[in-house]
Amino acid sequence: MTKNNRECGECEVCCVFLDVPDLSKPAGVQCRFLNRGSRGCSLHGTSLQMGVCETWQCFWKQGRMKETHRPDKVGMVAFHSDRSKTYPEGVISVIEIEEDALAIHEDAKEAILKISDETGICARLKLISGEDVFVVPKKAEALYKDLDSLITFKKRLTAALQTRNDSENK
Numbered sequence: 711m712t713k714n715n716r717e718c719g720e721c722e723v724c725c726v727f728l729d730v731p732d733l734s735k736p737a738g739v740q741c742r743f744l745n746r747g748s749r750g751c752s753l754h755g756t757s758l759q760m761g762v763c764e765t766w767q768c769f770w771k772q773g774r775m776k777e778t779h780r781p782d783k784v785g786m787v788a789f790h791s792d793r794s795k796t797y798p799e800g801v802i803s804v805i806e807i808e809e810d811a812l813a814i815h816e817d818a819k820e821a822i823l824k825i826s827d828e829t830g831i832c833a834r835l836k837l838i839s840g841e842d843v844f845v846v847p848k849k850a851e852a853l854y855k856d857l858d859s860l861i862t863f864k865k866r867l868t869a870a871l872q873t874r875n876d877s878e879n880k
């Protein structure tokens with residue numbers, strides 16, 4: 711995975727809008743360790759911050775989106791969520807943090823969906839309106855002729871990945 715190590719600059723989006731279960735921080739609530747406006751994390755460099763946040767990077771910080779697509783400038787943040795039972799291959803999470811940002815900053819949205827197409831990982835767009843849009847990568851779309859075939863495909867994919875994980879863990 712590309713690690714561009716861009717500097718976050720004035721952006722503090724992930725420290726406010728994302729949930730951090732290890733810190734009991736809910737989404738949309740400023741982290742209690744954030745010194746807002748001074749780009750400061752009061753835990754910076756400590757083992758707790760190193761373990762929880764230090765390695766986390768959004769797609770922009772990884773250099774996978776244009777310089778102009780920094781989350782605080784385009785009102786959305788995108789990242790690869792960890793694998794789970796629901797999403798064994800992981801999912802590209804896109805969180806809208808400013809109203810209509812996904813419509814206004816179409817180029818940033820397209821940059822994210824391009825990553826989805828290239829990696830074959832589905833994207834989940836969470837809009838401020840509460841709408842939750844699931845986007846299937848183009849390369850997989852052809853396999854889905856209707857909703858039933860989509861569900862069947864996802865079940866087969868889940869089972870195949872589970873079998874692979876089980877054999878890797880033996």
Ligand code: SF4
Nearest residue numbers: 718721722723724768
């Ligand atoms: S959302 Fe991305 S650019 Fe913004 S502070 Fe977090 S890692 Fe840095």
Ligand code: SF4
Nearest residue numbers: 725741743744751763
């Ligand atoms: S611990 Fe620091 S880096 Fe992690 S969410 Fe809080 S302020 Fe941000």
